[in-house]
């Protein structure tokens with residue numbers, strides 16, 4: 001990475017996984033970094049997610065089938081994918097632009113761009129975690145997509161073929177009759193499963209804590225309960241920001257405020273098309289027997305992640321604005337969704353019940369690049385369903401763009417200028 005003058009300072013706004021990763025690579029590039037966070041560092045969407053580091057998730061949400069599922073969900077309040085109809089011009093525009101991209105051709109286009117950044121990020125994680133630079137356990141045995149019915153298996157076989165033929169991502173097929181032998185937590189009678197061996201998983205809160213600890217040792221400052229309010233500029237340069245009554249000057253500013261970035265970006269050259277895509281998870285003690293691998297059940301749109309000291313079920317995608325409720329019915333649905341697959345008695349009590357707002361863009365691609373109208377402000381947001389996975393490559397790209405180094409991947413598809 002190219003150098004920069006020793007004394008330059010950077011302020012990262014937002015202390016989620018994306019802000020943490022940006023702080024990491026800016027610190028490595030020699031910046032004096034401060035991260036400000038309106039609440040608790042890594043306490044929002046980066047806290048209770050499923051923790052998959054999943055380069056196999058190449059296909060965007062804008063699939064040709066997404067419109068049909070979205071339409072049907074209007075009539076089913078229990079659907080995992082739910083759109084709450086509302087008369088909000090911004091949201092209606094978002095839906096319209098999303099719908100326009102639900103074609104085979106555009107899906108493949110987005111998938112190509114996603115694949116580049118997914119692979120780069122998975123590599124970066126291997127270097128960070130295997131080398132012990134960030135002390136956090138991660139499981140590298142793959143992600144298992146379990147299909148319950150023959151029809152479900154038949155449908156998923158098309159996705160698997162697309163991933164293999166177009167993108168070279170191949171999986172191992174395991175017949176239903178072999179599944180209980182493969183993982184005793186799985187019920188007999190399932191149709192089968194695909195194991196994507198390049199995927200991994202970790203416990204997000206452990207990663208966040210270990211990464212923040214390592215950055216603090218390196219001199220990065222984290223300031224909690226410090227909410228960005230406004231920016232002062234001269235021409236194309238941001239001079240300082242106001243945050244919770246404090247004024248912070250810096251040479252470089254990064255906006256990494258997740259789902260809230262849509263509105264906040266207005267201060268930096270224009271609002272961004274980011275909608276909160278709400279999901280839920282429940283965490284509990286490890287059941288016995290515990291599934292050995294992280295698993296996805298595509299027919300029920302639900303995922304499970306076993307940890308050393310716990311077990312998580314996560315799912316749902318609700319477009320309902322910045323809703324903060326955690327309805328009992330949704331949590332009960334998570335438990336019910338895994339019952340057809342797992343031969344396991346789940347603990348009665350949850351140790352944590354959680355929701356997170358995914359920062360959803362209408363083209364399923366993240367927004368990484370210079371803010372329009374500013375020379376020293378960059379945006380790192382809109383990571384949709386893949387923020388945990390995409391964090392290292394995002395941080396690396398931001399540091400490369402800010403220091404004027406040659407970017408390790410083509411930044412163009414992720415540029416804010418595309419909107």
Ligand SMILES: Cc1cc2nc3c(=O)[nH]c(=O)nc-3n(C[C@H](O)[C@H](O)[C@H](O)COP(=O)(O)OP(=O)(O)OC[C@H]3O[C@@H](n4cnc5c(N)ncnc54)[C@H](O)[C@@H]3O)c2cc1C
Pocket residue numbers: 013014015016017018019036037038039040041042043044045046047048049050051052053054226227228229256257258259260264277278279280281314315316355356357358359381382383384385386387388389390
């Ligand atoms: C149920 C569920 C499961 C998921 N599973 C996975 C998975 O397995 N793998 C994966 O890769 N991704 C997964 N995701 C997606 C992933 O969690 C998100 O993409 C990611 O956490 C987004 O990170 P972020 O840093 O952009 O946002 P956040 O974690 O939300 O961080 C943004 C931060 O900015 C702060 N902020 C906001 N406004 C201000 C302000 N004015 N001033 C200062 N700070 C501010 C917020 O408080 C917040 O802490 C999942 C999401 C959900 C909901």
